[in-house]
Amino acid sequence: MAVTTDIVASYRGPAAVIRRLLAQGPREDRALVYVMAGCLIVFVAQLPRLSREAHLTGQDFQMLMGGTLLAWIFIMPLVLYVLAFFARLLGRVLGGRGTGYGARLALFWAVLASSPLILLHGLVAGFIGAGPALTSVGVVWLTVFGWFWIGGSLAQERAQA
Structure with missing residues (x-):
């Protein structure tokens, strides 16, 4: 399936998507692309917020953008x-039968699949700023991200023989 189709399917059931991705065999290149694409989307989602911050505080937008680029494209994939x-x-420890690849795939897919909400969060941060709307979108993103990650992790821990 196309990645966009899998993202939409994740909102219906993340475990089924992870099982389908695991059935395609361990492909580290695919996992790396998922984490890099997810981090790139998060970086792009930060740009409206950074623009607002630069305008309101007088800071240099290029410097803010450079720091965010370093954080999300170079450091965050390693952290993930x-x-x-x-x-x-x-x-x-809890007796799961998964693999390291499955654990990486579940986390990286959660970042990528929840990226539409990150984009919405970035737009709200850039156009509205801090407040209840930004907090609400952030809570929704965190909930969806957690659901995707936990659901995917449980599926991969149970899927392996």
């Missing part, structure tokens, strides 16, 4: 790899 490692360790 480490987080997936610890998630897999937790799964092993």
Whole structure:
């Protein structure tokens, strides 16, 4: 399936999507593309907020953008790899039968699949600013991200023989 179709399907049931992706076999290149695409979308989603911040505070937009680029494109993928490692360790301690690849795929897919809400969060942050609307969208994103990650993690821990 196309990635966009899988993203929409994740909102109906993230476990089924992760099982389908795992059935395609372990492909680290695919997992890397998912994490990089997810981080790129998060970076792009930050641009309206950064523009607003630069305008209101007088800071240099290019400097803000450069720092955010460094954080989301170069550092965050490494952080997510480490987080997936610890998630897999937790799964092993709890008796899961998953793999490291499955743990990475579940986390990376959660970042990518929840990216439409991150884009909405960035737009709200850029056009409305801090307030109840931004908080509400942030809570919805965090809930959906957690649902995708936990659902995908449970599916991959149960799927492997």
